[in-house]
Amino acid sequence: MSVAICPGSYDPITLGHLNIIRRTAKIFDEVVVAVLHNANKTNPMFTDEEKVDMVRRAVSRYPNVTVESSDGLLAEYAKRWEGAVIVKGLRAASDFEYEFQMNLINKKLNPALETMFLTASEKYTFLSSSVVREMAIYGADLSGLVPNEIIDDIQKKAKLWRAT
Ligand code: PNS
Numbered sequence: 590m591s592v593a594i595c596p597g598s599y600d601p602i603t604l605g606h607l608n609i610i611r612r613t614a615k616i617f618d619e620v621v622v623a624v625l626h627n628a629n630k631t632n633p634m635f636t637d638e639e640k641v642d643m644v645r646r647a648v649s650r651y652p653n654v655t656v657e658s659s660d661g662l663l664a665e666y667a668k669r670w671e672g673a674v675i676v677k678g679l680r681a682a683s684d685f686e687y688e689f690q691m692n693l694i695n696k697k698l699n700p701a702l703e704t705m706f707l708t709a710s711e712k713y714t715f716l717s718s719s720v721v722r723e724m725a726i727y728g729a730d731l732s733g734l735v736p737n738e739i740i741d742d743i744q745k746k747a748k749l750w751r752a753t
Pocket residue numbers: 596597598599625626627628630661662663664691694695
């Protein structure tokens with residue numbers, strides 16, 4: 590059975606992420622969406638539980654996709670599935686530089702671990718979780734950027750952020 594891991598900080602999940610997850614789920618038997626910590630992103634808008642809950646609702650129509658969180662290293666986490674492959678989306682050359690470095694670090698920590706890249710759909714190349722967070726804080730319309738199921742969650746959280 591082929592297993593792919595789609596790791597990310599998902600703060601929050603966007604339609605760009607969902608596009609990569611959906612395409613990965615067509616290629617692999619099982620897909621695990623791993624909500625992990627990015628040490629460079631120190632002030633997340635959502636808790637791990639909130640992120641997992643939002644991702645679960647967003648992927649509920651895909652029967653071979655599950656969602657988990659972990660606060661450890663991706664290279665260690667991936668050892669739970671023999672032969673699991675990391676799949677990440679690439680929007681631009683700048684993404685590639687970062688992801689290439691991450692791939693080398695993960696290989697050093699777990700030499701058996703392979704990483705594959707899918708190019709982002711053209712219509713989502715501008716999209717990122719940070720753009721979504723900023724738009725939400727300014728009260729902009731989020732439709733077409735994030736799954737409809739989670740728009741309310743983001744708007745509620747952004748309102749709390751505006752109030753603090
Ligand atoms: O969505 P992001 O922020 O680009 O995802 C990056 C993420 C969370 C996948 C990456 O930071 C990660 O793998 N975090 C877990 C800790 C880890 O293994 N770090 C890399 C080696 S030090």
